[in-house]
Amino acid sequence: MTSPESNNPPLTPPAASPCRHLRNKGMYVYSDGQGREAHEDYDNTIYWCLKTMKEYGPDDEMVAGPDCRNPERTCYEPF
Amino acid sequence: MANWPASPNLIGKSIPRLDGLLKASGKAKYPSDVRPEGTLFGVMLYSPYAHARVKSIDLSPAETMPGVKAAIAIAKAGTPLRYQGDDIAAVAAETEEQARDAIRAIKVEYEVLPHVVTEHQAMAEGAPEVFKGSNIRNNSRKGRSQTKGNPEEAMSKADVTIEGTYSLPVITHVCLEPHGLTAKWEGPDKLTVWASTQAVQVVAGELADALDIPVANVTVLTDYMGGGFGSKFSADVWGRTAAELAQKAGKPVKLFLDRAQEHLAAGNRPSAAGKIKLGATRDGKLVALIATTHGTGGARGGSLFPLPYVYDVAASARTHNEVFVNCGGARAMRAPGHPQACALMEAAMDDLADKLGIDPLEFRLKNLAPGDFHTPIYEGEVRQGAELIGWREKRKPRGQNGGGPVRHGLGMALHQWGGGGTQDKKVSCTINPDGSVELKAATQDIGTGARTILAVIAAEVLGLRPTDIISNIGNSSFPPGQPSGGSTTSPSMAPPCLDAVTRARDAMFKKVAPTVQAAAEDLELRNGQLYVEGEPIMGWKEACRKLGMASISETGSAADGLASVGVGGCQFAEVTVDIETGVVRVKKIVAIQDSGLIIDRLTWESQVYGGVIMGLNYGLFEERIMDPETGVMLNPDLEFYKLAGASDIPEIVVRAYDPPDQKARGVIGVGEPPTISTAAAIANAVTNAIGVRVPEWPMTPRNVLNALATASKEGKA
Numbered sequence: 001m002t003s004p005e006s007n008n009p010p011l012t013p014p015a016a017s018p019c020r021h022l023r024n025k026g027m028y029v030y031s032d033g034q035g036r037e038a039h040e041d042y043d044n045t046i047y048w049c050l051k052t053m054k055e056y057g058p059d060d061e062m063v064a065g066p067d068c069r070n071p072e073r074t075c076y077e078p079f
Numbered sequence: 080m081a082n083w084p085a086s087p088n089l090i091g092k093s094i095p096r097l098d099g100l101l102k103a104s105g106k107a108k109y110p111s112d113v114r115p116e117g118t119l120f121g122v123m124l125y126s127p128y129a130h131a132r133v134k135s136i137d138l139s140p141a142e143t144m145p146g147v148k149a150a151i152a153i154a155k156a157g158t159p160l161r162y163q164g165d166d167i168a169a170v171a172a173e174t175e176e177q178a179r180d181a182i183r184a185i186k187v188e189y190e191v192l193p194h195v196v197t198e199h200q201a202m203a204e205g206a207p208e209v210f211k212g213s214n215i216r217n218n219s220r221k222g223r224s225q226t227k228g229n230p231e232e233a234m235s236k237a238d239v240t241i242e243g244t245y246s247l248p249v250i251t252h253v254c255l256e257p258h259g260l261t262a263k264w265e266g267p268d269k270l271t272v273w274a275s276t277q278a279v280q281v282v283a284g285e286l287a288d289a290l291d292i293p294v295a296n297v298t299v300l301t302d303y304m305g306g307g308f309g310s311k312f313s314a315d316v317w318g319r320t321a322a323e324l325a326q327k328a329g330k331p332v333k334l335f336l337d338r339a340q341e342h343l344a345a346g347n348r349p350s351a352a353g354k355i356k357l358g359a360t361r362d363g364k365l366v367a368l369i370a371t372t373h374g375t376g377g378a379r380g381g382s383l384f385p386l387p388y389v390y391d392v393a394a395s396a397r398t399h400n401e402v403f404v405n406c407g408g409a410r411a412m413r414a415p416g417h418p419q420a421c422a423l424m425e426a427a428m429d430d431l432a433d434k435l436g437i438d439p440l441e442f443r444l445k446n447l448a449p450g451d452f453h454t455p456i457y458e459g460e461v462r463q464g465a466e467l468i469g470w471r472e473k474r475k476p477r478g479q480n481g482g483g484p485v486r487h488g489l490g491m492a493l494h495q496w497g498g499g500g501t502q503d504k505k506v507s508c509t510i511n512p513d514g515s516v517e518l519k520a521a522t523q524d525i526g527t528g529a530r531t532i533l534a535v536i537a538a539e540v541l542g543l544r545p546t547d548i549i550s551n552i553g554n555s556s557f558p559p560g561q562p563s564g565g566s567t568t569s570p571s572m573a574p575p576c577l578d579a580v581t582r583a584r585d586a587m588f589k590k591v592a593p594t595v596q597a598a599a600e601d602l603e604l605r606n607g608q609l610y611v612e613g614e615p616i617m618g619w620k621e622a623c624r625k626l627g628m629a630s631i632s633e634t635g636s637a638a639d640g641l642a643s644v645g646v647g648g649c650q651f652a653e654v655t656v657d658i659e660t661g662v663v664r665v666k667k668i669v670a671i672q673d674s675g676l677i678i679d680r681l682t683w684e685s686q687v688y689g690g691v692i693m694g695l696n697y698g699l700f701e702e703r704i705m706d707p708e709t710g711v712m713l714n715p716d717l718e719f720y721k722l723a724g725a726s727d728i729p730e731i732v733v734r735a736y737d738p739p740d741q742k743a744r745g746v747i748g749v750g751e752p753p754t755i756s757t758a759a760a761i762a763n764a765v766t767n768a769i770g771v772r773v774p775e776w777p778m779t780p781r782n783v784l785n786a787l788a789t790a791s792k793e794g795k796a
Contacts, residue, residue: 025565061210
C-alpha cells in the first residue's frame with residue numbers, strides 16, 4: 001500500500017471555485033467532506049455537467065475539475 | 080454508544096438474502112418492470128456517427144405518426160455530436176414499436192466530421208480534435224505525474240531490470256438491467272420516478288435541478304435494480320428526457336436504453352497502456368520503477384490509475400497522458416483504475432521475478448511495504464491462497480510446463496482498496512405495538528445484499544430473525560442514505576443502523592420495564608423472547624403490545640469505531656493454454672479477501688464470487704472494438720461483445736481473511752476489491768503456462784497466438 005509523493009503543480013491555478021453545475025461521483029459518495037476522492041498520487045475523477053448531464057458543458061467545451069473553475073467560460077456559475 | 084456485539088448470534092454467519100426468493104421467482108419488480116396505468120414508451124434517437132454536427136432537425140414527421148404523444152429535440156441545429164450514441168432526440172408513444180418507428184421518421188441533416196476512435200488515430204500528428212484547449216495536444220492531456228526519490232539513478236544501479244509494454248482495452252458497462260427510469264407526474268411540480276440507480280437521492284436532486292421543482296417533490300423509488308457497477312449515479316440525459324416527455328404527454332413515460340445504447344453511451348472502463356521499466360537488486364528487492372502510460376476515457380478524462388501498485392518501490396517516476404477519442408465517455412466501473420494498475424504492475428512484477436530466477440510469490444512478499452499495517456495481512460492471505468491453489472506442489476517455473484500442445488500454468492496477483500464509509504448517513508428504526516419492526520433509509524440495494532445486512536443488524540440487537548425485519552430502502556424520501564459506490568454502502572449504513580435499533584430497543588425497555596415490574600437495565604431480548612434478569616417472561620409480540628398505542632421510532636447516526644477503511648487481498652489462477660489454438664481455459668481461482676467485520680457471510684461471499692467472475696471476463700473476453708474507418712463500434716451487443724457463459728466459470732474458492740483483529744476493525748466494504756486482481760492473476764498464469772508474456776489483454780486466442788508468434792520470431796519460443 002505504497003503512495004508516492006506527488007510533486008505536481010496544479011493543472012491550473014485555483015483561481016475560482018468550481019462551477020456549481022460540476023459533478024462527480026465522489027461528491028455524492030464521500031458527502032461528509034473528507035475528500036477521499038482526491039488521491040495523492042493520481043486523479044481519475046470522472047466529471048459531468050449537471051446542466052447538460054454530459055462530459056461537455058453548455059458551451060460545448062470539456063467538463064473537468066480544472067476546466068470548470070474558469071470564470072471566462074460562458075456557462076460558468078460560481079458555487 | 081452502541082458497539083458491535085462481542086459474541087453475535089447472527090452477525091458474521093451465512094444468512095440468505097431477504098429478497099432471494101422474490102428475485103429467483105420473478106416476483107421482485109425492478110424499475111424496468113414498472114408500468115403505471117397509461118404508461119408510454121420512450122425511445123432515444125442517437126448519433127449514428129462518431130463525429131458530426133447537426134445541420135437541421137425536424138420532429139414533425141414523428142409527431143404525426145400513430146400512437147406518438149410527445150417528441151423532444153435534445154440537439155439543435157449546430158449541436159456537435161462527439162460519439163456514436165450521442166443524444167439527439169426522443170419520442171414517447173403508446174407502444175415501443177410505435178416509438179421506434181417514430182424515431183426513424185425524425186429528419187436529421189448531419190455534417191459528418193472527421194473522427195478519431197482509437198488512441199492510435201487520436202495521438203497522430205494532425206489528427207482531428209475532439210476538444211480544443213491550450214493544454215491538449217494531439218488529443219492528449221497530461222495527467223498527474225509523480226516522482227519519488229531519484230528513479231533514474233536508482234535504476235542505473237539495479238542489478239536486474241526488465242522493460243515491458245502492456246495494454247488493456249476499453250470495456251463497456253454491461254448491467255443486466257439497462258439504464259433508465261419511468262417518470263410519472265403527480266401534479267404540476269410533483270414527480271415520482273422508478274429508476275434503475277445506485278443513488279436514489281442523487282437522481283432526485285438532479286431531476287429537481289433539471290426540472291426546476293423542489294427536491295422534496297421528487298420521489299425516486301428503487302426497490303430492486305439489475306446492476307450498476309458505478310455507472311448509475313446520475314439522472315442522465317435519458318432520465319431528464321423521460322420526465323420531460325411525461326410532462327409534455329401528460330402520461331407516465333418509461334424510457335430505458337437498448338443494449339446497443341448501453342454499449343455506446345452508458346459508460347465504460349478506460350483503457351490502459353504503458354511502458355514499464357522495473358529494477359531490483361539481485362536478491363529481489365525492488366529499487367526503481369519508471370513508467371510512461373496512457374489511456375482513454377472517450378471524450379472525457381478518468382484514465383489515470385495508481386502506479387506503483389501495492390508494492391514498495393524505493394524510487395519511481397510515472398507520467399500519464401489522457402487521450403480523447405470520439406467514443407462514449409468513461410464512467411466509474413467497479414474499483415476505478417485499480418484493475419488496470421494491478422494488471423500492469425503485476426505483469427511487470429512477474430516478468431522481473433522470472434528474470435531474477437525467484438519464485439514470484441516470494442518476490443512479492445519480499446517487496447511489501449515494511450511497517451505498513453497491511454503487510455502482515457497480505458502475508459497471511461498469500462500463505463492461505465498458496466495452499467489452496469497448490470502453489471508449492473503444482474507450480475513450475477515459466478515455460479517449463481510440459482511439451483504437448485496444452486500447457487498448464489499458475490499465476491497470482493495482489494490488490495488493495497479503500498472501502499470506508501461516510502459519517503453523515505441516517506437510519507430510522509420503528510418498533511410497532513403489533514411487533515413489526517421497520518427500518519428506513521434512502522440507500523438502495525444494487526444486488527450486494529444491503530437490504531439484508533440492515534435486517535441482520537436489527538435482528539441481532541432485537542433477538543429476532545432477519546425475516547422478522549421490514550428493511551425498507553430504495554426511497555429517496557427516507558432518511559439520508561448512502562449512494563452505492565466506492566464500496567461505501569455497508570460501512571456507511573451499518574453503524575447508523577446499529578445505533579437506531581439500539582436506541583429503539585432501549586426506548587422500548589424503558590417503556591415496557593414498569594409493566595413487568597423490572598428495571599430497564601434488567602431486560603434483554605433474544606430468541607424472540609423478552610428476558611428479565613435472565614429468565615424469559617414473554618414473547619416479542621406480547622412485549623410489543625406493552626407499548627400501548629404508540630410506536631417507538633428512533634433515528635441512528637454513525638459513530639467512531641464501528642467502521643474502517645483499507646482492505647487488500649490476493650488471487651491465484653490455474654489455467655490451461657492450447658498453444659496451437661491459443662484457447663485459454665481457467666480451471667480454478669482462489670480469492671482471499673480481508674474486509675474487517677463481515678455482517679452476512681453469504682452475501683459477502685456472493686460479492687467476491689461476482690467480483691471474480693467480472694474479473695475473469697476482463698481477463699479473458701471483454702473488449703470494445705472500434706472501426707477506425709467508419710468510427711462505429713463493431714460489437715455493441717451481447718453476441719460479439721464476449722462475456723463468460725456458465726461453462727467458462729471455473730472452480731472458485733473464496734476465503735475471508737478475518738481473524739479477530741480484522742473483525743475488530745469494524746465494517747468495511749467489499750463490493751469492489753475482489754474484482755481487481757483476477758485479470759492480472761489469469762494473465763500471469765497464461766504466461767507461466769506458455770513461457771511467453773502475453774502483453775495485451777484480454778487473453779483471447781488472437782492475443783495469445785500473437786505473443787507466441789512474436790516470441791518465435793525473436794527466437795524466444
